[in-house]
Every structure is written in structure tokens, then in C-alpha cells.
Amino acid sequence: MAEQISLRKRKKFQARQTILNAAAQQFEVHGFANTSIAGIMQAAGLGVGTFYNYFSSKEEVLLTLAKNLREQVAKSILAASKVNQSSPELLELCCLCTARAIDKNRSILPLFTTASEHSDKPEQIGQSLSPGFRELFEKIILRGQERGEFRSDVPSNIISEMIHSIYQTTAFSKLEISFQENIRLKVKILLAGIRAR
Amino acid sequence: MAEQISLRKRKKFQARQTILNAAAQQFEVHGFANTSIAGIMQAAGLGVGTFYNYFSSKEEVLLTLAKNLREQVAKSILAASKVNQSSPELLELCCLCTARAIDKNRSILPLFTTASEHSDKPEQIGQSLSPGFRELFEKIILRGQERGEFRSDVPSNIISEMIHSIYQTTAFSKLEISFQENIRLKVKILLAGIRAR
Amino acid sequence: MAEQISLRKRKKFQARQTILNAAAQQFEVHGFANTSIAGIMQAAGLGVGTFYNYFSSKEEVLLTLAKNLREQVAKSILAASKVNQSSPELLELCCLCTARAIDKNRSILPLFTTASEHSDKPEQIGQSLSPGFRELFEKIILRGQERGEFRSDVPSNIISEMIHSIYQTTAFSKLEISFQENIRLKVKILLAGIRAR
Amino acid sequence: MAEQISLRKRKKFQARQTILNAAAQQFEVHGFANTSIAGIMQAAGLGVGTFYNYFSSKEEVLLTLAKNLREQVAKSILAASKVNQSSPELLELCCLCTARAIDKNRSILPLFTTASEHSDKPEQIGQSLSPGFRELFEKIILRGQERGEFRSDVPSNIISEMIHSIYQTTAFSKLEISFQENIRLKVKILLAGIRAR
DNA sequence: TATGAATGAGGCTTCATTCAT
């Protein structure tokens, strides 16, 4: 009996995953707005109605994808930031860790730049990715500025916004260079730019 | 007779402008995806059918808005780049000019980050803004690298992409700082970051 | 120009009427809940989307039908109630006038007994028919009670509710007797029952 | 062994009752049309699929509720009508008994006025309540007319229909008076109205 | 050229019903 329930739950969990994957893929191919629920469920090999057993809207799927990514990134950063080191080193490390975590979910990030367009509650989605790493970055920068490791003539939130922008747009890059390497180079420039003289 | 024709042409031009303005405003308020042609035309105070006398789709309106912005930016840059100066100085000047031109059309830029989402031909729109100033930036950077004014260990297209990303995301910024000032600070960091050592 | 507009408006008015008639007929045949908008518009010989150029929901159609009926009844009663006469005579006259007005729109009345079921705002529809004649009846009864023409041991609103109930249920009657005659007989009983002794 | 079977039967009976009660409650709160089977079963604390072990449709549930009410009313009337008395007295007694029986199941009656709307077989449900007491009333009236106790210038079926209408609409009454008292007053008027002169 | 009513394709969502466990 307990096993039966567990079996069913496992299946339900699997179906949920199937839908999430199908959605991510469809979003990547057609974009969020051009993806229909019917399309997602067809890609998932499930009936249309089944979608509503798991999610109440396309937005909720996006939110879920965002949450998953956010958690992965957070975990990855957390691990990296335990080691003790200088602020520039730490910032670079975190940036690269984040890049690596994002790279595994490349299809998802680009959505958040644009998702705010399609929702009645843009703020929810648009910034749902940030918490957990944007704040972390800002903390590191602040600490670096206090320690005199980073220039102080530019506010930390501007710098943090700049890092954020790098991730957002690099995900769209058409250049013939890997995502992580692209990020690495840009972070290199940024670090050089904010180093205290 | 000639005057009548000219009058008619002027009137036609006016209607077109009215639609463009209404569209820009609606896009800004509701987002591209959530703006309907009926909505645009209502805002324009014109009949729905009239839209199709001037444009064939919402995308075309967006493209037109982009083209207008692009031309303004290009003109602005062109004027700035005539003066002879060092590459960093020139780059900074061009960046600020661009910022100023964009600031006048703030409502339009944010659309291009997202517009690719909504179209069947994303590439057309998504990058429609760049030509005319992205290339210019790259040229300046290349020249600077050749002259030894900019570091050469990062490809010019990466740097140019980074500048591009600054414009795209700063347009969305929620920070309490003006668009132009925000851009200025970021460009400062970037310039410091790419200066040859 | 003015004529053209007028022509269009006339056509628009006609289409509205066509929809209202088709809806009334469909409601009568299949009931409100079992009538789909597609069904109405097919009966009207118009496209589905056209419905929304005129109404925003099935409920609004019902409300409109109710309003029309209400206005007819009110007009009919108003005309009748101008003549001066005893309260029982006046009440009877008004009842019969109402019956006649309703009879012309037989298909509509039955809906209001049931419509409250189907709406999120039941009170709106359920009682939308009453104003204009339920109150009138109550006024006549009250006056009759004051004058000693009607018994006073039963509250006027109970009597008025009883009249109301006669209309509502007689519209459903399966008896082989005309609607108006049926009403006439019931009103006869009621009048006999409320006459002061 | 026999006990086990009996236990099972009792359990089955219980589930059936649970569903009926939940359904009645849901019907009352949301209306018949707006009540889904899922909703009923959730209110019943049972799985959706279980519904079909007991009923084949929402209509059948309604029919069952009607049958139960009908039987209660019939039993109540039967008891009352055994005593020998004049037709008006008997009719009044039966009316009040009926009112009392209905009052205990207030939630159910209102459904039958409207249920016909929602079914493909309206006749089945719409009049499913009547048999057993409408006929009885008619018999009493007929007898009274034969005995000269009731006026004969109005057909008995009209009078019986009038009684029926009182129950149907009083169940919806918004007046600040109890259901039974409301019925009592209306029956009083009716009786006064049909008394032979 | 301007208009706006008509249109139907297409997306969203609900829900009765089935069926494997």
C-alpha cells in the first residue's frame, strides 16, 4: 500500500519533471510568448489537460524553472564562498561558479530578461532569479570597497547591476566562444575596472 | 495642385507618426506582447483598419521604432567621432552620446531585449538596433588595440558585446540614478578595465 | 457621410437584435446553462467572435433580455394604472397587463427563476426583472390595506411575493390552458383570498 | 460472515450518504451548475473516482436527493391525512406538513426549480419532486369541489399548480420570516380564495 | 484613405470520465 502510493507519487514527480523539461525546451526554441501550453504538453507527450494537474499557468512553470536555477546557483556559490580569500578573488570565483551553474541550464536564463513582458505581475518573474546571488555579489563588493580592494567612486549596486547584466546578455551571445569563457573574459575586464588604484 | 498633394502627403505622414507614438507609448505601458493593434489605434485615436494602411504588423512598427532610434544614435555618434582624439576618449564620448540619444527614447530600447521573444523572426528584431553603432564601437576598440591603447588579451567583439549589454540592461534599472549617469559610471569601469597596462 | 454612419449603425443595431433573438430562442430550447455562445451565434448566422462586439458574456445577454422585458411590462402597467379605480380592480388590471406583456416574451421569463444558478452575481440577474413591477404591486396592496379593501393580517410583501411566484411558475406550466388565462384564474383566487371580510 | 457482509454493506451505504450530503451542501452553496463532481468528492473527503461507484452522473445525485425528499414528504402527508376532517382543514394540514418536511431539507427544494435547466432530460428532474404530493393535493381539492367545500369555477389542477408554485418560490424568499410561517400565510390566502361562497 | 464590424483561428481552462494501481 505504502509502496503503491510511493509509486504513484514517483510517477507524478516524473510527470512534473517531464513537463518542466518540455517547457524549458519549448521556451528556448520558440520563446516564452510563442510557446503554447498545448505545445509544451505535446512535447511532453502528455494530454493538454494534464498540464493543469501540475501548474496553473505558463507563468508558474517559468517561476518554477527560475526557482530551480536559483537554488542551483545559490548552492554552487555557497560552496565556493566558504574558502577565505581576497575580495577580488572571491568575486571572480563566485562569478565563475555562477556561470557554470547557469551554463547547465542555459535555456532558462534568457527567459528572465524577457519574461516580465508577458506577465501581469512582471516584478515577480523579472527579478525572481536575483535573490540569492545578486545580493551576495553586492555584499562581496561592499566588503571589498571597505577593505580598499575595490574602487569606491562607483556605488556597489551599480557594479552589481553590471555583473547581472553580463549574465543576462551573454546568454544571448552569438559569438563563437563558450558561455563560460565569455563570462570569464568579461569578469576579467570588470575586475580590472573596479580594482582600487 | 502640388500643394494639395503635399498636404495629403503631410497628413499621411502625420497619421504614421501618430501611430508610431501611440505604439511606443502602449509598448512602454503594457509591453510588446500585451499590446494589441486595436489598443494602439485606440490610443492613436484612429480606426483599427487604418493601421494596415501604414504597417503590416506589430513587428514592423517595432522595427520602424528601432530604425528611428538607430538613426538618431548614428547621427549623434557621427558628429562626436569627427574630432580627433585617443581611442579611450573617443570610445567614452561615443558611449555618452549614445546614452544621451537613447535616453531621449527611453521607452523604445527596452523592447529590443525582449522583442525577439515575440516574433517568428527573432533575429530580425533582436539585433536590429545594433548595426550602425555596435560595429562602430568595435572599430574603435580594434583601433585602440592596434595602437596599444586597449588591452589585447580580450577580443574586441567581447568588449563590444559588453558595452551593448550595459545599454540593454541599464534601461531596466531600478536604481535611483539617472540613466545617463548610470551608463557613465559603468563605462568608466569598463574603460578602466580595458586600458592597456 | 452622415448617412453612411447611420447605415452602419442601423446594421449594427440589427445584428444586436439578431443575436438577442437567437439567444432568447436558444435559451428557451436548451436552457441557459446548456446554451453555448457558439450555439447562439450559429443560430444567429454570425461568427463566434462577433458576439463579443456586442456583449461581454452570456449573462449580459440575459440581463439585456430582462431589461427589455422589464421595460415593456413597466410601460404596459403604467398605461393601465392611470385610470382611477378600487385597489382590487387596479391590482387585477395590472396583473393582467403584466401577463399580457410577459406572454409576448414567454421565452424570457422562465430564465430568471433559474439564471441565478449560473452566475457569479446571482442577485443581479435573479431579481433584475422585478424592479418596476414588484414594487408597484406592493404599493397597490399597501394602499388597498390602508383603505380597508384588502385584509391586513397578511403582510403586503408576502402577498406581493405570492403574485411574483404565480408569474414565475406559470411560465413553466404544462397545463392545457393559455398562459394569460392561467394567470387570470390564479389572480382571481388570490384576489378572493386577500379581499377584506 | 454474515456480519462482515453486513458491515461492508453498511460501509458502502455510509459512503453513499456522505456523497449525497456533500452534494446537497455543495449544490446549496454553489448551485447545481457550478458544482463539479470533483468539488463534491472533495467535500465528501473521498477520491474523485469513487463517485462513479455510487452514481453515474450529477443528475442522478439530484434525482436521488429529490426522491428522498419526496418520500419524506409523502410519509409526513400520509400520516396527517389519516385523520378525518373537512377538505379545507385537510388541505391546510397537508400543506403545513409538507412545509415542515421541506424545511428540514431546505437546501434541496430550490434545486428542482432550476435543475431542468441543466439537464438534457429536463422533464425527468424538473418534475421529479411532484409525484406523491402534487397528485395528493389535487385529489383533496377535487374531493372538496365535489363536496361543495371549494369553489368549482377554477380547475383543480390550476389550484394545485398554485400550491406547488408557493413551495417553489418561497424557498427562495428573502423576506425576514421563517419558511414555514411564510408558507402558512400564503396557504391561508389561498384557502380563503378557494373557499366556496 | 479611413473606418470598424465581421471573422475564425488559436490559445486558455474546466471537467466528466476512464483506468491502472
Place this chain on the structure above:
DNA sequence: GATGAATGAAGCCTCATTCAT
């Protein structure tokens, strides 16, 4: 017998687009 996930039919509604005036 109980369950609840899966299903797709069917309804609702929006909106780009056309076309007669």
C-alpha cells in the same frame, strides 16, 4: 471498493486581419 492522474472534448475569449462602405 478506493484512488487520483490522465485525458480530450468543449466552452470561453482574444485578436490579427479583411472588406464593404
